[in-house]
Amino acid sequence: MLCPVSSTPAAVIGCADAQLAPLGGRLWAAVSDADLVEGLGALIEVEAHLAALQARLLGEIATRDLARKKLAWASTGEWYAHTAGITRGAAHRAVVHAQLLVGEREATLAALEAGHVSGVQAGVICAAIDQLPTNPTLRADAEERLLVEAAHLDATQLTAAGKRILTVIDPDRDERRA
Numbered sequence: 001m002l003c004p005v006s007s008t009p010a011a012v013i014g015c016a017d018a019q020l021a022p023l024g025g026r027l028w029a030a031v032s033d034a035d036l037v038e039g040l041g042a043l044i045e046v047e048a049h050l051a052a053l054q055a056r057l058l059g060e061i062a063t064r065d066l067a068r069k070k071l072a073w074a075s076t077g078e079w080y081a082h083t084a085g086i087t088r089g090a091a092h093r094a095v096v097h098a099q100l101l102v103g104e105r106e107a108t109l110a111a112l113e114a115g116h117v118s119g120v121q122a123g124v125i126c127a128a129i130d131q132l133p134t135n136p137t138l139r140a141d142a143e144e145r146l147l148v149e150a151a152h153l154d155a156t157q158l159t160a161a162g163k164r165i166l167t168v169i170d171p172d173r174d175e176r177r178a
Helices: 009-025 033-064 076-084 088-102 106-113 119-130 136-150 155-169 173-177
Strands: none
Touching: 009 033, 033 076, 033 088, 033 106, 033 119, 076 088, 088 106, 088 119, 106 119, 106 136, 119 136, 119 155, 136 155
């Protein structure tokens, strides 16, 4: 299938979706074990690429405040919850994480684009770093460490690693919050 010449995000994404469509009707019982495992691995990597693209699009929509200014919604989070069919809490977190990824968490966005971390892991990293003191060097070091950890930890384990980093870097945090 040939893709249209247009390079608008919607056209490129639509073309990619059309390329995947034939897989929907496939008889999966006839696919080899190796092809199933390899296919899922490739899909996971594509999901990471899509999560990075989604962060870029959502971050720019939020930066321009398009949901409020052009689409008559109260906020980007409210609009995104409706558009994506997700909870408002999940939508607002997605907007915050998208803005962090395209701003302060560039290394995490690069890892997401490269397929080295999942969208969920990127969210875990953003949430963990957001709890740290605002020192940019400290946050960059924590981000680097969590990206290394993400290579061999699932999202649950990475969340625990983020909490450990927080207690090491800011041991008095709980006392200050009480």
